[in-house]
Amino acid sequence: MxxxxxxxxxxxxxxxxxxLTAAEAGLKTLLLERAVVPGEKNASGFALSSKAWRDFPFIREMELPSMRYCRQCVAHFLSPPPEMEERFTIASGPSRRMSYPEARDFFTVGMLRREFDPYLADLAVRAGAEMRTGSLVTGLVRENGKVAGVLLEGGEEYRAPLTIGADGVLSPVARMAGLRERWRPDQVTSVCIVDFSAPRERMDCVIHEAGFQAFFGPGLGGNFLIAYADGVHLGGPGVTNSLISRALRKRAKPARELLDTLLAPPVQRLLRALEAEPREWQAHCLTWMESIPEEISCAGLMLVGDAAGLTEPLYAEGVWQAMYSGRLAAEVAEEALRENDFSGAFLKTYRERLVESPVGQDFVAGAQLRQLFELLGDPVLCGELEELAVDLAVHLLMSGQEPKAEAMQRVFPVLGENLPALMAVARVYLPIFLRMGEENLRFYIGMAKGLRWMLKGLLPWEGDL
Ligand SMILES: Cc1cc2nc3c(=O)[nH]c(=O)nc-3n(C[C@H](O)[C@H](O)[C@H](O)COP(=O)(O)OP(=O)(O)OC[C@H]3O[C@@H](n4cnc5c(N)ncnc54)[C@H](O)[C@@H]3O)c2cc1C
Known part of the structure; x- marks a missing residue:
């Protein structure tokens, strides 16, 4: 042993x-993976947020064949079935107001997990960690009421005062440690993905840097397209088919929704232009919660990433969260070893720090904002908001079909007609702003005052507003 x-x-x-973090800190570290090669089960790709470039120096060095920078996000709003044609589209580059340089340059980088996971594993090994692949953990060793090691299929036993469970959403380690039996239905969602390969030159020509695209529309859930160097995947349920709709059991048919999006003419045209060939179909379970679960550690053990239920509550992004929590847990492990304290009480500091960290901050308002996507998932409301956007943006600014003054006169009636839809949006936003505290409230009151002052200068009549 x-x-x-x-x-x-x-x-x-x-x-x-x-x-990697533990090995760099000089800890004698064993990394166990059931697959023969890390990431082998994932033929498909994913999008890694620019946050990873901000937070992990080793990511800045990374160059993988499948990488494609996403500097443009596109939201397609499609008309109702049976047409499902492009009705309103927003494409945007990153904002210059973002708080760190990478975010001002790109949104995400698309790449393949079967390249990314081995890249990270190799870094850990080169830092001194011992990796054993083809090693399925089937049991935990307990000593004096704490986790003291693991058992592999076949009976091999490894001992350590500390174990980190990074074994994904179904986490046998969490179950074996008694931290939970299984996730509740309202804590998880299912994600379906169809992955396509496409020649690189078609990808460069057709997708270029528009590596994240979402398809909204009455009855569509905002299924998303992620692009990497040699292909794309289309996934769902879209972000609009949120936990809330699952909880209310309104719509929970991710495969049906994905098929509808796949069959939409703009998506078909895009796939044809890419000369895309279906490569893989997957369905996965993914945690999607409103806050970080309470029980993510016990004596001798911490859970990280999906095992701890850390996927971000708006888009269910989870790779950066897994990396961040993995590093934090290794730092706490190092401290625990220094203090020779592996108690449940000491390891609780891991969750406390996680809540304070950017991972925890992302849970504030994320679940509430998800309700906006929920609105877009409502066929009637989505249709109304689409028409509002078309009337206000397209017909006012981009079409010469009518005299300008006539188009301008429609602004207030159109706003009036769509007041219920606008109020539905405001009902989501306002409580979030109010929750964000007095400081923000002051800011918005200041803005309202500024707006009043501007309008006063612009309006043709004298006097107070
Ligand atoms: C379809 C889909 C698309 C996604 N797209 C994105 C995206 O674009 N961007 C993003 O940021 N996030 C995305 N996510 C979320 C992201 O994939 C996860 O949050 C992330 O993989 C979590 O990393 P992890 O290390 O916690 O777990 P995992 O990546 O699940 O890794 C767990 C590892 O543990 C191993 N393992 C499991 N059990 C055992 C055992 N008993 N013994 C030994 N080894 C074991 C597994 O083989 C696996 O290698 C997506 C998720 C899904 C399902």
Whole structure:
């Protein structure tokens, strides 16, 4: 039986980052992965947020064949079935107001997990971690009421005062540790993906840097397209088919929704232009919660990434969260070893720090904002908002079909007609702003005063507003 300072179960983004951090800090670290090669089950790609470039120096060095920078996000709003044609489209580059340089340059980078996971695992190994692949963890060793190691299929035993469970959403480690039996139905969603390969030159020509595209529309859930160097995937349920709609059991048919989006003419045209060939179909379970679960550690054990339920509550992004929590757990492990304290009480500091960290901050208002997508998922409301956008943006500014003054005169009636839809949006936003505290409230009151002053200068009549 071999002994280590730290055992990490699972060589996904969370486990590899934990093992890398621990090995760099000089901990004798064992990284166990059930697959023969890390990331082997994922033929498909994913989008890594620019946050990873901000937070992890080793990511800045990364160059993988499948990488494609996404500097343009596109939201397609389609008309109702049966046409499902492009009705209103927004495309945007990154904002110059973002708080760090990478975010001002790009949104995400699309790439393949079967390249990314081995890249991270290799960094951990080069830092000194011992990796064992083809190693399925089937049990935990307990000693004096704490987790003291793991058992592999076949009976091998490894010991360490600390274990990190980075074994993904179904996390056998969490179950074996008694932290939970299984996720409740309202804590998870299912994600379906169809992955297509496409020649690189077609990708460069047709997609270029528009690596994230979402398809909204009456009855469509905002299924998303993610592009990498040699292909794209289309996934769903879209962000609009939120946890709330699942909880209310309104719409929970991700495969049906994905098929509808795939069959929409603009999507078909895009796939034809790409000369795309279907490569893989997947359906996965994914946690999608409103706050960080309470029980993510116990004596001798911490959970990171999907095992801890850390996917971000708006878009269900989870790779950066897994990496961030993996690093944090390894830092806490190092401190625990220094203090020789592996108690449940000491390891609770891991969750406390996580709540304070950018991962935790992302849970504030994320679930509430999800209600906006929920509105877009409502066929009637979505249709009304689409028409409002078309009337205000397109016909006012971009069409010469009518005299300008006539188009201008429609602004207030159109706003009036669509007041219920606008109020529905305001009903989501306002409580979020109010929750964000007095400081923000002051800011918005200041803005309203400024607007009043501007209008006073612009209006043709004298006097107060
Ligand atoms: C379809 C889909 C698309 C997604 N797209 C994105 C995206 O574009 N961007 C993004 O940021 N996030 C995305 N996510 C979320 C993201 O994939 C996860 O949040 C992320 O993979 C979590 O990383 P992890 O290291 O916690 O777990 P995982 O990546 O699940 O890694 C867990 C590892 O543990 C291993 N393992 C499991 N059990 C055992 C065991 N008993 N013994 C040994 N090893 C074990 C597994 O083989 C695996 O390698 C997507 C999720 C899905 C389902």
């Amino acid at each position: 071999k002994k280590y300072d730290l055992i990490v179960v699972g060589a996904g983004p969370g486990g590899c980052t934990a093992a």
